[in-house]
Amino acid sequence: MPYAVIAHYRCAARDAALIREALLTMREHTLREPGNLAYEVHAEDGAGQPAFILYEQYTDRAAFDAHAASEHFAEHILGTVRPRLTQRDVLFGEVLT
Known part of the structure; x- marks a missing residue:
């Protein structure tokens, strides 16, 4: 069953x-x-501070897990994006068909 991720990130203006560059590289x-269907x-x-919304879709949960274990995830998300966020909210769910 397809698996979706919706992430909401806030950061300082500086x-x-x-972060924008890292997310587009990702x-x-x-x-x-x-296993990726959409990113x-x-x-x-209209956010008070810079904010980004990600919508990701994978063929299944295993494909998302492989994504989260990738070198590019470690470099760009764990190494660049997350340390600079002021707020991070992530929702996970199965896509209803």
């Missing part, structure tokens, strides 16, 4: 460009993963 890598990066409109 980190917004770096999109390039993730779209090449065999969309959005800038939140």
Whole structure:
């Protein structure tokens, strides 16, 4: 069953460009993963501080787990994005068909 991730990230203004770049780089890598169906990066409109929304979809939970164990996830998300966030909320769920 398809598996989805919706992430909401907030950061300081000084980190917004770096995080944006890292998320767009992640999109390039993730779209090449065999189990990825979608990876969309959005800038939140009207947020008080810079904010991003991610929508990701994978063929199943195992494909997401492989994504989370990838080198590019470690480098760009764990190494660049997460340390600079002021808030991080993530929802996980199965896609109803």
